[in-house]
Amino acid sequence: MKDLRNLTEAEMQELAKEAGQPAFRGRQLFGWVYKGRTDFREMTNLPEVFTAWLKENAELDSLKLLARQKSKTDGTQKFLYGLKDGNAVETVFMKYKYGNTVCVSSQAGCRMHCAFCASGINGLVRSLTAGEIISQLLDTERETGEKISRIVVMGTGEPFDNYDQISRFIRILHEKDGRNMSSRNITVSSCGLVPGIRKFSEDFPQVNLAVSLHAPVSSLRDELMPVNHSYPLEELIPACRAYTEKTGRRITFEYALIRGKNDTDEMIGKLIHLLRGMLCHVNLIPLNEVSETGLLTSGRKRAEEIQKRLEDSGIPATVRRQLGADIDGACGQLRLKAQKQSDDSSVTVK
Ligand code: SF4
Known part of the structure; x- marks a missing residue:
């Protein structure tokens, strides 16, 4: 079939x-x-x-809706969808002034084991097919009754660990008799798989790229993101520079602020040194705390101080709006909760 x-x-x-x-x-x-x-x-x-x-x-089946959470404050909705083989993935619907956006997962689980992330806690189960990723878009439109104009591949999984299916997904979105979606409305976020970044800048120079940076020095990045052992900052940053030079597009660096780790004055000074002169933008994210990780957020006030310091140094920066703060906002939390509940074989999340 x-x-x-x-x-x-x-x-x-x-x-x-x-x-x-x-x-x-x-x-x-x-x-x-x-x-x-x-x-x-x-x-x-x-x-x-x-x-x-x-x-x-x-x-031509829809995914199975297993759970849905709605924010009472900002219209964000989080979905847990069941796949045919019994696995589950998370999808988030967000309302922005410039249009509705869906954040899709590219894998069930993740093998990257970033220290702050709920998705990686139980490792990778499997990569999704392009059809399963597209289903998250189509089914979320059906569930919400709203048209979605932008897609971010920023949910569970590392997209470049599933490069062929992500690439098929983007090509299908571009088809003019289907969604006819412009490259500029698609963003792919990687934790820093350098070969994937290099290939992506050849294959999709118009699609937005975001890179999860989260630390300005390799000693700390090794601790927070094990991928840094394979692709250290010393290789990642030149690959990011090459992307901006080849595509003429600004790269976004995601930087989740973790109290006492990457938010100190010293670390922010090193971040400025690392990125100065690059065509980039820093998205500061007050960490969504996940109890299993034990890491604490820096808070909004500190995030705003850091934003000002970056901007004063000529590096554009924003503090991400904390959408869906009243639901299980962090990537992977809903799936983890559902897994725990099914282990307890007690309540359902829906
Ligand atoms: S932050 Fe992304 S790459 Fe890292 S473990 Fe979570 S899902 Fe995987």
Whole structure:
């Protein structure tokens, strides 16, 4: 069975031919899939013989909604979706002035084990297919009844540890008979897999890149982000500079502020030294505390002081709005909670 949400438009045309239909039927089918339709009976311009064939030979299923949390303060919604094999992934819907945004997961679990992150606590289970990533977008639109115009690949998982499927996902989003989404409305966030960053700047020079930096020196980054042992700052920063030079695009550095670790005056001085002169922007994130990690947030006031210091040094910086602070805001928390609850075999999250 072919997962239709996993196919490019050309592949859907091939599928139509396989079903004995002209290629343009594949284009029509592609259009329906990206209008969010999952019932072949609603695809009124497709002949019955084709929809009957599709029912036998293709899948167009939604993910299973396992849990949903809604913020009472800012419209953020968090979803826990079940996959066919019983795994679960988180997706976050956010409302911004410039449009609705969805934050999708690229893997179930994560092998990167960043010290502050709930997603990596139990390691990687498996990578998602492009169709499963697209389903998070389509199903979140259906659940919320809202159109989504921007996508950030910043949920659970390291996108460049699943490069082929992320690349397929972006290509499908670009298809003009489907979402026709502009590169500028897509952001991919990596913890710093240098070969992935280099390949991405060749393959998708117009797509936004964010890099989780979180420490300005390798000794601290080793502690917070084990990926630094394989791709230390001394390799990461030149790869980031090369991205900005090749693409002419500004890179975003994510910097989660952890009290007493990376937020001291000394560390901020080193951060300024590291980034000075680069086409970049620093997104300061007051840490969403996850009880399992034992790390504490620096707080909003300290974040604003650091923002001012960076800007005074010529480095553009913002403090991220803490969306969904009244729900399990940090990446991976809802999934972790659901896992614990199923271990306790007591309550459901929904
Ligand atoms: S922060 Fe991202 S890369 Fe690091 S463990 Fe969490 S999901 Fe993985």
